[in-house]
Amino acid sequence: MNAVIIHESRGRIRLRLKQKSLSLQQADLLEAWFKKQTWVQQATVHERTQCLILHYTGSRDQVLQNLKGLTWEQMESLTLPSHSSRVLNRAFEEKLVGKVAMKIFGTLFLPPPFRIARVLLHALPFLRRGLRCLFNRKIKVELLDAISIGISVFRKDFATAGSVMFLLELGELLEEWTRKKSVQDLAQCMSLNVDRVWLSTPDGEILTPISQIQPGDQVIVRIGGIVPVDGVVSQGEAMVNQASLTGESIPVAKRPGSFVYAGTTVAEGECTIWVKQISGQSRYDQIVAMIEHSEQLKSTAESKASSLADKLVPYTFAGSLLSFILTRNITRALSVLMVDFSCALKLAMPLAVLSAMNEAGREHITVKGGKFLEKIAQADTVIFDKTGTLTRACPQVAQVIAFSGREENEMLRLAACLEEHFPHSMANAVVEEAKRRGLKHEELHSKVDYIVAHGISSRVNQERVLIGSAHFIFEDEKCTISAEDQEKFDNLPLEYSHLYLAIGEQLAAVICITDPLREEAPAVLAALRGLGIQKTVMLTGDSRRTASVIAARVGVDEFCAEVLPEGKANYVASLRAAGHTVVMVGDGINDSPALSEADAGIAISDGAAIAQEIADITIAAESLWELVRLRQISLELMARIHAIYRFVIGFNGGLIALGVAGILPPSTSATLHNLSTLGISIHSMTALPNKKQRPL
Incomplete structure (x- = not known):
């Protein structure tokens, strides 16, 4: 890149490009490229002055070396949004x-x-x-x-x-x-953020970058996944949640020949989609239409x-x-x-609400309508899911205990092969541990079935393989433990959550998951109480033993353990029936019914796609402090709205009175x-x- 340094300080450099002019598209391209670089903290391009301002980390010499080697050809592979804020502003x-x-x-x-x-x-x-x-x-x-x-x-x-x-x-x-x-x-905040999809090929399924998908390709979407493209179902059958685009509260059955839209989510089943339009190109316009025309998203104010x-x-x-x-x-x-x-x-009024939603976006909070900010301001109860919400979104595998003489790494490899299809915090932990150990897990299994809040079922080498909770493995599926392994099973470490793997109806391994509490969680709950929240509750499908430890450490007012998805939704409904305004915070497929039932549902951004789609608000996964900021923004918005009422009525009423009195002329x-x-x-x-x- 041909540029001259105009000014620089520690961690910041301002350059002017040596070219006659900089188009709006080039400015967007340049800014997008730098924002994708790990060494760039912030990048701003001013197309009129052809200036580039970089806030960077690391060595200055390395930064300059990267700048020298940069060409426009390197940036051509980037996909820019079809609607540019820079073009609109100009x-x-x-x-x-x-x-x-x-x-x-x-x-x-x-x-x-x-x-x-x-x-x-x-x-x-x-x-x-x-x-x-x-x-x-x-x-x-x-x-x-x-x-x-x-x-x-x-x-x-x-x-x-x-x-x-x-x-x-x-x-x-x-x-x-x-x-x-x-x-x-x-x-743009609500647009798709899908990086990779499962591409169906004659050689099997391949995890492929979305940028490489072309019309005519076949992509596979399973339960909890987001539909990444507009297309037609070619194989399979699924129930698809289209609420974000059509407002339909009930998932719609999609069979071969049915059209599916980018941004909708698979609530049940799985399907193969014949790609009609790549990268969700129509998704932006669909969202804009939803925001501009959906009266149900307007706040009461x-x-x-x-x-x-x-x-x-x-x-x-x-x-x-x-x-x-x-x-x-x-x-x-x-x-x-x-x-x-x-x-x-x-x-x-609309400008105040849109401005507040925009400000929430800058805080990594996506709000789908003004009425949800109003509900957050009115809320007196906040309910939290445990795993991935109050605890870290990426639990870690602490130990793998193999049974029946099986090999520990082989059991982990098999578990990762199944779990990678269904993104959830515990599933991610298994996949990451396999990656850390350098275990490659080829697709050896047949069709994978996901049973919500229970586990996964498939077949490998003609044997039925199950992975999930103790309830699913031992009570639902009646799997057994060999007599020689009973003592080992009885001495499983109690400080961990357990994921059970069974092969051929016999326990094969127990994966011990450590679920570290978010460091900020106790302080966040205290801050929410200071902002008027009267009651905090934790709901989890984990055992009462594990739940009680987390509840005591985080400081919630109440907790309920071993709760199934419908139980979470029923609990939320009972609180609303009692006159409470309820906010539900969750991240998984099993939280979706409760998120939908609450006055305002908040999803964690790296959780299941269906949870994000059903939720009214999405916050970043990095920190729960976004919840505090969301409450502040909501309260401040309502205060501003009330101030607007007072000013408009008072000021214009005064003008009318002065006009009637003859003090003010019409002009x-x-x-x-x-x-x-x-x-x-x-x-x-x-x-x-x-x-x-x-x-x-």
Whole structure:
């Protein structure tokens, strides 16, 4: 890369590229490439100045060496999002500058006749919208705008009409810009993050990078997996959860010939998909449509604001008419018309919610709708799953105990071969331990069946192989322990969770899993109590012995052990029936029913895909402090919404009173009203107060 260093300090360097210009696509490509490098902490590209700012780790010389060897050809393999925030911002920046420049030019340089003609031309769209409301018998803000502009033009007060229209257009532009940017950022947060898929080939299944998948390929998706592409089911049968795209609460049966959509999840079964569209290309547009059009995702506060705004319009008309009757002064009546409550309420509320959702995204929290932030603010009870939530998302294998004279590494190899198909924290632990020991586990088994909250069943070398809980192995499947191994079994270490492997209906191995508690968990629960949470509960399918140890260490108010998925959902339902607002936090397939049942379901980002898809909110796996920040953002959002109500009603009510009293002329009322609307909207877009409680 040909560039010159402009400025540098420890861990930071600013460079200017030596080329005539930098396109928006090149800037996105450059930024995306650097963000994928392990030695880059942060990368920012400014396409106008052709500058690159890097925050890096490691040796400065190594960084410069990497920069010298970088070429555009190396970056061509990167797949950029089909919708670029940089392109969106550039388009609206140009619109904004052009609108302001035209206003200044018209005011300073156009002769009066041309200024009047320009005002009349601009007034036509506003008058047309007002007439449309009148013909549809709807009294809305567009009618108010049309009447106030029309009366100003009729009174030959072209300066007032021009100012009102300029401010209205400016407000509409800022509203559209902010809304599109917020929706785009949110949609990108919710877009697919699938790196690899199981590709079906004549030689068997191959774990393949998603970037190498092409139309016509066959990919396999099993229970709990996310559908990575749009396509048609060619083999198998599955129940697919499409709630994120279609709003259907019940999984839909998909058989050969059925179409499946990228981003949906397999709730039951497995299927092979004939790829029609690669890398979930249509997923982004589907999510944007969902966010923009799904009324069910609006918070109660947003719906209330929109409803109240429309209800206040007739009162504004009544106030204007009453003012004219009492004073016989059209100027005072016009002052009332120039002010309405609906603009600020309809604009500021959605912007406040979208801004809060966007801010949550910057904190690695994905929120699927404003109403869920409201539920988080109202919540008094938080329920946690144990494994992968209160404990680390990647438990570790502490010991493998083989039975019946079998070899320890062979048993681990077999367990990893089965578990790699069903990503969950304990399954990941088995696969990682096999990798650490250098054990390769080829696909030796036949079809793998997953029994939720119990285990996995398959066949290897004509023998039935089972792996799962003690309940599944010994009670459901009636597997036995040889007499010579009974003493070894009775002395299994009690401090670990146990995963049981059986071959041919006889116990073959016990994999001991250590499940370290998240270091931050006790402090997070204490912080949540400080933010108004009254009750914390832990639910787990583990034994009561293991659960009691974790519960005591983390400090939950209650815990329930040996709970099946339906038991978790029933527990959540019982609390809601008792009048509690419940938040459920989980990461696995077995948490999905409870996540769906809760007022707000929160999934851990590296958990099962179906849990993330069903959940209303997803947080990063690195730390539970995101829960505290989520609660703070929600409370701060509700406080801001209430402040907006107070300001809009108070300020605009004051303007109306001053207009009726004859103190403010129509032009001043209109200017102050529109400036206050812009001001409160801009305030709604600002970051919420940052009160992080994460320890330094």
